[in-house]
Amino acid sequence: MAVSAITNVAAITCVLVLTYKLIIYPAFLSPLSKIPNAHWTAPISPAWIIWKRYQALNNRTIQAAHERLGPIVRLGPSEISINCVDGGIKSVYTGGFEKHEWYPRVFGSFGTVSMFTMTDNKAHSSRKRLLSNIYSKSFLQSSPHIHLISETIMLDRFLPLIYKAVSDNALVDMHDLNQGLTMDFVSSYLYGLANGTNFLQDEAFRRRMLHLYQCRKPFEFYHQEVPDLLAWTKKIGLRLIPKWCDEANEVLDAWGLGFCNQADECMTSTKLETEPMVYKQLKQGITKQQKATGLPDEDPKKQKCEIACELYDHLTAGHETSAVALTYLFWELSKQPELQDELRKELLTLEPRLTYPRPNSSRELPSPKSIDALPLLEAIVTETLRLHAPIPGIQPRVTPSPSCTLAGYSDIPANTRVNAQAYSLHRNPTVYPEPESWEPTRWLKDQNSAAELEERRRWFWAFGSGGRMCVGSNLALQEMKLAVAAIYTNFKTSIVNDDDIEAIDAYTVKPRGEKLILRFENA
Numbered sequence: 001m002a003v004s005a006i007t008n009v010a011a012i013t014c015v016l017v018l019t020y021k022l023i024i025y026p027a028f029l030s031p032l033s034k035i036p037n038a039h040w041t042a043p044i045s046p047a048w049i050i051w052k053r054y055q056a057l058n059n060r061t062i063q064a065a066h067e068r069l070g071p072i073v074r075l076g077p078s079e080i081s082i083n084c085v086d087g088g089i090k091s092v093y094t095g096g097f098e099k100h101e102w103y104p105r106v107f108g109s110f111g112t113v114s115m116f117t118m119t120d121n122k123a124h125s126s127r128k129r130l131l132s133n134i135y136s137k138s139f140l141q142s143s144p145h146i147h148l149i150s151e152t153i154m155l156d157r158f159l160p161l162i163y164k165a166v167s168d169n170a171l172v173d174m175h176d177l178n179q180g181l182t183m184d185f186v187s188s189y190l191y192g193l194a195n196g197t198n199f200l201q202d203e204a205f206r207r208r209m210l211h212l213y214q215c216r217k218p219f220e221f222y223h224q225e226v227p228d229l230l231a232w233t234k235k236i237g238l239r240l241i242p243k244w245c246d247e248a249n250e251v252l253d254a255w256g257l258g259f260c261n262q263a264d265e266c267m268t269s270t271k272l273e274t275e276p277m278v279y280k281q282l283k284q285g286i287t288k289q290q291k292a293t294g295l296p297d298e299d300p301k302k303q304k305c306e307i308a309c310e311l312y313d314h315l316t317a318g319h320e321t322s323a324v325a326l327t328y329l330f331w332e333l334s335k336q337p338e339l340q341d342e343l344r345k346e347l348l349t350l351e352p353r354l355t356y357p358r359p360n361s362s363r364e365l366p367s368p369k370s371i372d373a374l375p376l377l378e379a380i381v382t383e384t385l386r387l388h389a390p391i392p393g394i395q396p397r398v399t400p401s402p403s404c405t406l407a408g409y410s411d412i413p414a415n416t417r418v419n420a421q422a423y424s425l426h427r428n429p430t431v432y433p434e435p436e437s438w439e440p441t442r443w444l445k446d447q448n449s450a451a452e453l454e455e456r457r458r459w460f461w462a463f464g465s466g467g468r469m470c471v472g473s474n475l476a477l478q479e480m481k482l483a484v485a486a487i488y489t490n491f492k493t494s495i496v497n498d499d500d501i502e503a504i505d506a507y508t509v510k511p512r513g514e515k516l517i518l519r520f521e522n523a
């Protein structure tokens with residue numbers, strides 16, 4: 001009798017403690033309980049947001065919650081979303097909150113981490129210091145390597161393809177071609193022009209590799225949001241991620257490693273065609289850092305994996321994002337023939353012009369600086385990156401110890417997952433009136449006040465902000481502007497098939513239909 005009374009008291013105590021810990025404290029007493037709930041179950045369970053993520057509705061769901069509840073919302077017992085600059089992205093991202101493990105869980109490769117996937121700020125800064133300079137605007141604009149890459153890709157691959165399509169009256173899948181263009185560009189800079197891809201001219205290989213890369217994406221959810229479930233199911237022999245994803249990973253890893261082997265053979269080259277700019281900078285930097293520690297040289301195999309992992313991220317982050325931005329830019333412009341004419345007028349002020357075929361076989365292109373200075377082109381690119389941000393999804397960070405204040409809410413406990421998303425920041429109607437409308441003029445100096453432009457710039461988050469901001473933004477902008485300038489100097493575009501052009505709801509996006517069929521005509 002006494003024993004059963006003790007058991008009962010223990011059981012009741014247990015229930016009371018659990019009720020307090022799992023319901024009463026998080027829902028009513030935690031400092032997070034003051035933050036508006038995106039869903040009534042958010043304080044006690046992350047299930048509802050995980051379910052939305054499983055259904056690929058993350059970005060839209062969070063946006064709807066901010067529209068209803070304001071600049072800060074609670075998504076789960078220990079997860080919040082912010083949607084403001086002051087007290088929001090300025091505190092979290094410029095303030096250097098560390099990355100959440102979400103990144104290495106899904107994007108890790110070669111058994112190690114890269115600048116993109118490192119959670120620790122110190123290790124990250126030391127890696128970023130090695131690479132910032134060769135991705136800076138001034139370096140890229142005056143780089144003879146980028147000059148040769150631009151000339152080769154534009155004059156020998158991209159423009160001849162479009163020119164031929166016009167002559168043959170053939171249609172062009174611009175989304176497919178954009179991925180070829182950006183992969184050729186970024187891989188040539190990473191590993192050397194002679195070692196990079198030639199996706200533009202090798203259609204079959206391009207389609208195969210892009211398919212392998214894209215086919216794994218629907219399964220990223222499991223790594224990102226339910227890693228424990230993935231581990232448990234694996235233990236009992238149940239596969240949530242199909243075997244062919246592993247096979248695709250193997251092929252892609254071998255491909256990434258192959259680039260590094262080729263680049264390594266060109267380490268001593270100073271020829272523009274073969275010198276592997278980013279590879280060389282990274283390898284020399286990592287070796288120097290290792291020497292500075294005074295410890296023995298790093299195991300060459302380990303170093304190889306570190307470099308392969310880092311550069312594989314640049315290859316993937318670098319081609320996919322710029323390609324999708326170009327797809328939406330061509331789509332928007334193809335709906336507006338008058339704006340194409342206006343842009344062409346601006347492009348014809350370039351010296352020399354980007355005319356194709358080349359007059360007198362000249363290969364000289366206008367300087368990147370002169371292309372960068374064109375206001376309408378700049379406005380068109382910026383507006384595309386606002387409305388069709390290639391990374392519109394959440395960028396999770398963790399709050400620091402012991403606590404912090406965000407959007408006016410104080411005592412937010414350490415280790416709370418906090419996200420912002422460009423999808424929402426770019427849809428603030430006070431900053432961007434009629435946010436769903438693609439309106440390049442909102443970025444023009446002569447049509448907006450300095451204060452309006454400054455505010456729009458502050459909320460513009462296509463490349464993120466702070467120490468973890470995109471390292472490749474200047475490369476992306478330079479190659480995109482060159483491609484758009486080359487096209488609209490010479491051609492007019494119109495839409496033939498844009499079925500399912502609406503973007504998927506994900507961290508990185510693409511059109512649901514994975515195509516954009518355009519007709520090109522001589523301008």
Ligand code: HEM
Pocket residue numbers: 115116117128186313314315317318319321322325389390391394395396461462463464467468469470471472473475476
């Ligand atoms: C329009 C094109 C691009 C867009 C919109 C874009 C966007 C972004 C964003 C939003 C981030 C931060 C992500 C996060 O913290 O979750 C990022 C990081 C990064 N991006 Fe880009 N990116 C573009 C092009 C490129 C290119 C061309 C490269 C390669 C050279 C590149 C390499 C990287 C790397 C390595 C990081 C990690 C940086 C760090 O953690 O310090 N990106 N990018």
